[in-house]
Amino acid sequence: QxxxxxxxxxxxxxxxxxxxxxxxxxxxxxxxxxxxxxxxxxxxxxxxxxxxxxxxxxxxxxxxxxxxxxxxxxxxxxxxxxxxxxxxxxxxxxxxxxxxxxxxxxxxxxxxxxxxxxxxxxxxxxxxxxxxxxxxxxxxxxxxxxxxxxxxxxxxxxxxxxxxxxxxxxxxxxxxxxxxxxxxxxxxxxxxxxxxxxxxxxxxxxxxxxxxxxxxxxxxxxxxxxxxxxxxxxFQNPHVVVLITNSNVRHNLGSSEYPVRRQQCEAASKAMGKRSLRLCTLEDLEAAGIEDETIKRRAHHVISENARVQQAIESLKTTDYYRLGALMNESHASLREDFAVSCPEIDLLVDIAQRQPGVYGSRITGGGFGGCTVTLVKRSHVDDLMKAIYDGYASPERRPTFYVCNAxxxxxxxxxxx
CATH class of the missing domain: 3.30.230.10 (Ribosomal Protein S5; domain 2)
Structure with missing residues (x-):
């Protein structure tokens, strides 16, 4: 035991x-x-x-x-x-x-x-x-x-x-x-x-x-x-930190699904007549009439995620951490629903974090299918956040690992x- x-x-x-x-x-x-x-x-x-x-x-x-x-x-x-x-x-x-x-x-x-x-x-x-x-x-x-x-x-x-x-x-x-x-x-x-x-x-x-x-x-x-x-x-604020939470879970799908995602993205950009999804808009995606719903959703994530990065940079210029956090939350939902690279353990970690006081936003980070979450949180609340995640996630079979980081x-x- x-x-x-x-x-x-x-x-x-x-x-x-x-x-x-x-x-x-x-x-x-x-x-x-x-x-x-x-x-x-x-x-x-x-x-x-x-x-x-x-x-x-x-x-x-x-x-x-x-x-x-x-x-x-x-x-x-x-x-x-x-x-x-x-x-x-x-x-x-x-x-x-x-x-x-x-x-x-x-x-x-x-x-x-x-x-x-x-x-x-x-x-x-x-x-x-x-x-x-x-x-x-x-x-x-x-x-x-x-x-x-x-x-x-x-x-x-x-x-x-x-x-x-x-x-x-x-x-x-x-x-x-x-x-x-x-x-x-x-x-x-x-x-x-x-x-x-x-x-x-x-x-x-x-x-x-x-x-x-x-x-x-x-x-x-x-x-x-x-x-x-x-x-x-x-990115420097003494009152804001990044909490990385390692789920210590790694699903074997990761290595096999990564090249599949690349192929799906390439198929989507080809269907829109563009060299890469970087050059595509959501309007292009709708106009292309892609019948394969999976490929369409993969493209939707990448196109919307590129827009979120640009919006995140703008939010940092005005130190609007609430807006940055909201974008991180949107990114996780997109990675879970459209790109399908999350997993139940990661979704649980993100859900716990997003419901805690002092948390601006939380999402999966990395290739997916396990690994880590990244959470933007007020320094004054980080200890309470780790305790909440520990209480909601840790068990004799699994444990999170926490890293409180600055850039x-x-x-x-x-x-x-x-």
Whole structure:
């Protein structure tokens, strides 16, 4: 019989950059017998609004989180890359359930050969393929190195643990193998996206990598996924916070339904004679006479969600959090009804949150079929909100995990004392 979950069990594990630095340096020393030359980190993200719009050339409005993946590294004289991951109380294990540090070694990849013969994935250790994929897509040939990884980004919760690992890897390579002509932030993000496409077989949009690379503290990042232009949107109020609630539920539909949603969106834009749903209006949708009701509803979500992102930015200009919250609520209803990517556990979390005092709005975030909700709430009410969710959701079989967050900065080199 599972033990009863307590409220304290549900508070997400976080750590300061200094704590993570101590842990990753200790792990590196334990595994390789010396200190690293460089330490870098990259954040996970939560999307405030703009879901399933990025691969339709639309708009998204994510923020970087204080939850990060940190990597330490040192060049070595060899032809092998050695990467170790571990974790203690504050960090997430990249290999769930493993009580020990896990070290993976693979030959330094030859990008030309990998592109000619196809990606040579590392069997049985999925996270290592993200690292290798970035090496293949880095803008110069890399040599051998040792590396250690620790992370506070939860796995499988829709908070972009994969993008955080990719961007941290690229940032480490920039330190270990500098490029004569530094790449732009967009090029860096696209290289990481390509790594995920090819080495993880995930046809993701550009949002996750863009925000992990380009976020600035106290700002949301509006990304125009067609032009790839980014706009920093101020988001700082000491009386307002973002609560992320991880349902700790992941339905297997997610991996199979994601490409189906993409295909349905492409079918809808084709039926309207447009390159993407970004270029379509609700009037276009009605005039097209699409007979397949499912495809029509998928398009309705994307077109209306793009409009909601634009309205959200306008609401932030006047710090109208009530309007922003209402848009988040509308987004969840659309994702539940039109795009059909929610699930009963997520709907319960959102319903509880939306009924609590001090809550502006709440919705599912991420790809769907489980994962996390994002809630905009008054700081003065966040403890009561977590208690209400705990009371209404937690059971011996499941528990929520809470993270109270403000908008954080993007990938960076860790410097002691900063």
């Amino acid at each position: 599972p033990e009863q979950v307590t409220m304290e069990d549900c508070l997400g594990r976080t750590a300061s950059l200094e704590e993570l630095h101590h842990e990753v340096e200790s792990l590196f020393l334990r595994e390789f017998g010396c200190k690293p030359d460089s330490v870098v980190y990259a954040p996970g993200r939560v999307n405030i609004i703009g879901e399933h719009t990025d691969y339709n050339d639309g708009f998204v409005l994510p923020m970087a989180l204080p939850l990060v993946t940190m990597m330490a590294g040192k060049r070595i004289e060899s032809n092998v890359v050695n990467v170790v991951t571990g974790g203690k109380d504050v960090t997430t294990r990249l290999t769930p359930g493993s009580p020990k540090d896990i070290c993976v070694s693979f030959p330094v990849p030859d990008p030309k050969q990998e592109r000619r013969d196809g990606a040579q994935r590392i069997p049985d250790v999925e996270w290592a393929n993200y690292v290798k994929g970035v090496l293949v897509n880095y803008k110069r040939l890399c040599g051998a190195f040792n590396s250690a990884i620790v992370s506070t980004v939860p796995l499988g919760g829709g908070l972009s643990s994969s993008a955080a690992l990719e961007v941290a890897t690229y940032t480490l390579l920039e330190q270990l193998f500098p490029i004569d002509h530094p790449v732009t932030p967009v090029e860096k993000a696209l290289a990481c996206q390509e790594a995920e496409h090819v080495y993880a077989n995930v046809p993701c949009g550009i949002m996750d990598q863009f925000v992990s690379v380009m976020a600035t503290e106290n700002h949301l990042l509006c990304i125009d996924c067609e032009s790839m232009r980014v706009t920093q949107v101020p 954080s900065g993007g990938a960076a080199v860790f410097n002691t004392g900063t």
